Amino acid sequence: MESELKRFRNSPNSEELTRRSSFPDEVIERVLSLFKSHKDRSAVSLVCKDWYNAERWSRTHVFIGNCYSVSPEIVARRFPNIRSVTLKGKPRFSDFNLVPLNWGADIHAWLVVFADECPFLEELRLKRMTISDESLEFLSVSFPNFKSLSLLSCDGFSTNGLSAIATHCKNLIELDIQENGIDDRGGSWLSCFPESFTLLEVLNFANLTSDINFDVLERLVSRCKSLRVLKVNQSISLEQLPRLLVHAPQLTELGTGSFSQQLTFPQYEELESAFSSCNNIHTLSGLWDVKAIYLPALYSACTNLTFLNLSYAALQGGELAKLLRHCPRLQRLWVMDTVEDKGLEAVGLNCPLLEELRVFPLDPYDEEIAHGVTEAGFIAVSCFCPRLHYVLYFCRQMTNAAVATVVQNCPNFTHFRLCIMNPRQPDCTTGEPMDEAFGAVVKTCTKLQRLSVSGLLTDLTFEYIGKYAKNLETLSVAFAGSSDWGMQCVLEGCPKLRKLEIRDCPFGNKALLSGLEKYESMRSLWMSACNVTMNGCRLLARVMPRLNVEVMKEDGSDDSQADKVYVYRSVAGPRRDAPPSVQTL
Amino acid sequence: MSLDTLADSTGSDVTSLNFEDTELTLGLPGCESRLPSVRVTKSCSKRGFTETVDLNSRSDCHRAGKPPAAKAQVVGWPPVRSWRQKAVAAGGCKYVKVAVDGAPYLRKVNLEEYASYKELLEALEKMFSWFTINWNYKEESKVKGMEYVPTYEDKDSDWMMVGDVPWKMFMESCKRIRLMKSSEAAVLGENAQKQNFEMKVPSDDDPESLNVQENGSRS
Numbered sequence: 001m002e003s004e005l006k007r008f009r010n011s012p013n014s015e016e017l018t019r020r021s022s023f024p025d026e027v028i029e030r031v032l033s034l035f036k037s038h039k040d041r042s043a044v045s046l047v048c049k050d051w052y053n054a055e056r057w058s059r060t061h062v063f064i065g066n067c068y069s070v071s072p073e074i075v076a077r078r079f080p081n082i083r084s085v086t087l088k089g090k091p092r093f094s095d096f097n098l099v100p101l102n103w104g105a106d107i108h109a110w111l112v113v114f115a116d117e118c119p120f121l122e123e124l125r126l127k128r129m130t131i132s133d134e135s136l137e138f139l140s141v142s143f144p145n146f147k148s149l150s151l152l153s154c155d156g157f158s159t160n161g162l163s164a165i166a167t168h169c170k171n172l173i174e175l176d177i178q179e180n181g182i183d184d185r186g187g188s189w190l191s192c193f194p195e196s197f198t199l200l201e202v203l204n205f206a207n208l209t210s211d212i213n214f215d216v217l218e219r220l221v222s223r224c225k226s227l228r229v230l231k232v233n234q235s236i237s238l239e240q241l242p243r244l245l246v247h248a249p250q251l252t253e254l255g256t257g258s259f260s261q262q263l264t265f266p267q268y269e270e271l272e273s274a275f276s277s278c279n280n281i282h283t284l285s286g287l288w289d290v291k292a293i294y295l296p297a298l299y300s301a302c303t304n305l306t307f308l309n310l311s312y313a314a315l316q317g318g319e320l321a322k323l324l325r326h327c328p329r330l331q332r333l334w335v336m337d338t339v340e341d342k343g344l345e346a347v348g349l350n351c352p353l354l355e356e357l358r359v360f361p362l363d364p365y366d367e368e369i370a371h372g373v374t375e376a377g378f379i380a381v382s383c384f385c386p387r388l389h390y391v392l393y394f395c396r397q398m399t400n401a402a403v404a405t406v407v408q409n410c411p412n413f414t415h416f417r418l419c420i421m422n423p424r425q426p427d428c429t430t431g432e433p434m435d436e437a438f439g440a441v442v443k444t445c446t447k448l449q450r451l452s453v454s455g456l457l458t459d460l461t462f463e464y465i466g467k468y469a470k471n472l473e474t475l476s477v478a479f480a481g482s483s484d485w486g487m488q489c490v491l492e493g494c495p496k497l498r499k500l501e502i503r504d505c506p507f508g509n510k511a512l513l514s515g516l517e518k519y520e521s522m523r524s525l526w527m528s529a530c531n532v533t534m535n536g537c538r539l540l541a542r543v544m545p546r547l548n549v550e551v552m553k554e555d556g557s558d559d560s561q562a563d564k565v566y567v568y569r570s571v572a573g574p575r576r577d578a579p580p581s582v583q584t585l
Numbered sequence: 586m587s588l589d590t591l592a593d594s595t596g597s598d599v600t601s602l603n604f605e606d607t608e609l610t611l612g613l614p615g616c617e618s619r620l621p622s623v624r625v626t627k628s629c630s631k632r633g634f635t636e637t638v639d640l641n642s643r644s645d646c647h648r649a650g651k652p653p654a655a656k657a658q659v660v661g662w663p664p665v666r667s668w669r670q671k672a673v674a675a676g677g678c679k680y681v682k683v684a685v686d687g688a689p690y691l692r693k694v695n696l697e698e699y700a701s702y703k704e705l706l707e708a709l710e711k712m713f714s715w716f717t718i719n720w721n722y723k724e725e726s727k728v729k730g731m732e733y734v735p736t737y738e739d740k741d742s743d744w745m746m747v748g749d750v751p752w753k754m755f756m757e758s759c760k761r762i763r764l765m766k767s768s769e770a771a772v773l774g775e776n777a778q779k780q781n782f783e784m785k786v787p788s789d790d791d792p793e794s795l796n797v798q799e800n801g802s803r804s
Contacts, residue, residue: 095666179668360669478664
């Protein structure tokens with residue numbers, strides 16, 4: 001009621017508004033509340049002022065792809081009723097140590113504003129943000145209805161912050177701590193959930209390393225009857241796992257702990273029996289240092305599996321094959337390249353419904369090791385999995401012909417991320433650049449949204465991308481291209497481009513400045529170790545005042561070179577929290 | 586493929602094999618037993634090799650697009666999240682490289698997967714069979730009748746015979762494994778004669794000698 005009054009006070013002439021619009025505001029709002037996608041809602045808000053207002057009052061979830069594109073005050077003012085916020089902070093290359101540690105993207109200022117303006121906030125999902133223990137504590141006491149916390153690739157906090165969340169958030173249903181730079185000081189945080197607490201539905205602490213008190217965990221799992229997602233860390237053994245599973249047969253997502261303890265036969269039987277009562281599992285992960293002989297214990301739980309994450313399990317091809325025979329409904333599979341081409345053949349033969357495949361390298365930095373997957377494995381999967389549309393493939397060799405075959409078999413790729421691990425490596429049978437491979441990808445896969453290129457590439461690759469990739473939104477480039485022309489082709493040719501990240505390429509000021517108008521329609525541009533100079537960046541900043549142009553310098557580099565450049569559109573103006581190493585031009 | 590049966594056999598005569606000519610055995614010259622098990626002894630003294638071991642010697646890459654020589658690691662490349670690497674490394678993995686003289690590439694084994702030398706060497710047997718398929722058989726004449734000695738580099742960067750120390754001690758101190766051609770391993774010095782070096786007892790009916798067979802036929 002209060003919000004209704006507020007709205008009438010703020011609107012110029014409430015009677016006039018009611019007369020003009022065909023429906024009362026309440027009706028428009030009710031209709032608009034059915035729009036979930038933020039893209040749809042943005043479109044709706046642009047129709048007319050009525051719709052803008054109706055939309056902003058009914059919006060419950062806000063997605064902010066770049067935390068610096070807008071200020072927390074603007075967001076809170078525009079959307080007074082938000083319950084859920086998703087925020088992304090640092091440039092993606094921060095995952096690979098290319099961004100200085102104190103770069104920014106601190107959540108605290110946002111929390112302070114929301115505590116004031118949107119105290120009914122329930123959900124916070126952060127990616128690549130910095131969040132301190134103090135912020136976590138502030139969060140836990142400032143929002144009485146707080147329900148969901150999800151942190152991915154974040155840093156700045158320790159398990160003490162998790163203690164605060166467990167202690168104070170009486171209505172918590174989700175605690176999802178994914179891969180983060182967390183200071184793991186021990187497992188006592190888990191004991192901070194009160195014994196009376198029973199609401200948890202999602203608990204993910206798979207990537208914490210410390211031991212936790214198993215009895216505490218067991219009691220928590222047994223009293224949270226709505227628990228549907230449980231992902232434990234490596235400290236939970238194979239012997240302990242069944243004791244958790246018997247309390248939670250309703251689980252839909254399970255992340256096991258370590259899968260390698262020596263089991264006695266009765267213990268194995270107990271494990272097998274526990275899995276056989278888990279009929280609802282559709283997502284399985286964990287399986288740290290898996291001992292393949294114990295995998296059969298899982299088989300009965302694999303019938304309805306749609307997502308299998310084996311990216312931490314160093315399985316051999318034959319072992320994977322045996323497991324996959326029991327996973328006929330698999331849609332998403334993440335594996336390590338220890339499975340080799342033989343394993344990927346088994347994927348093809350056993351998983352006809354596969355839509356997504358990610359192959360991670362066991363030894364990305366070791367060039368002496370030559371195992372892993374090759375072009376043969378890639379082709380094998382594509383032959384038998386026509387629904388494949390998402391691939392992330394780390395390999396040490398590839399050919400143009402193989403990639404052409406793959407996309408011919410699977411023309412529906414939306415996400416094609418190929419990483420030939422040795423920079424600038426040519427086609428391993430012809431010695432030629434890999435231009436034709438990516439040319440085939442963009443020509444054939446008209447729905448392509450995301451592309452990562454690798455291998456030896458000339459400007460021709462980028463000519464192809466600019467000419468054919470009309471739905472491309474995200475492009476990642478490393479160690480590629482011959483001249484500014486390459487980058488120009490992309491900036492001029494890809495109408496839907498939103499994110500462009502480039503490292504170690506011969507693109508300079510001419511290329512940078514060819515995208516002047518483009519950058520306002522994009523979320524961000526990253527260029528590092530290219531040929532861009534400070535003067536080029538200054539010119540860009542001067543001509544385009546609605547862009548933030550940030551430069552990070554390396555120690556000991558030439559004063560005139562702009563080592564790392566991050567350009568993004570913003571309505572909040574230049575940020576004031578940049579560290580000394582980051583210069584906003 | 587009879588390699589699997591070799592692992593199971595219990596001391597049958599070498600000469601009963603059909604592929605004797607191309608057989609590779611892991612053991613010292615003259616040793617003819619084939620079991621991949623070893624009698625582990627407690628040896629206090631280290632036995633090193635006088636020559637330096639060069640793990641970079643490998644036959645030519647057959648493919649046209651041979652990767653360039655190893656270079657200094659580039660920051661943030663390949664683009665794998667750092668905690669993924671830490672997680673794999675932390676989780677009970679003791680990966681060591683295995684080099685075989687004459688093979689073009691190295692392999693890696695996780696010592697944590699094995700409870701004894703026997704298990705390790707059985708696994709290495711299987712890996713060798715894969716290598717033979719890929720090797721350039723122009724070198725077959727060199728391969729004929731060759732024997733391989735399993736050696737390893739320990740924490741102090743000394744090269745030792747595999748089997749010298751108890752398994753757990755080996756697991757903790759082993760940094761990498763090299764299967765040396767026995768001709769190169771011949772220079773052992775006086776230490777090799779010592780009684781407590783069980784592995785090198787050359788005897789037909791010694792079931793405990795360290796030996797891995799190589800099947801020379803292609804599949």
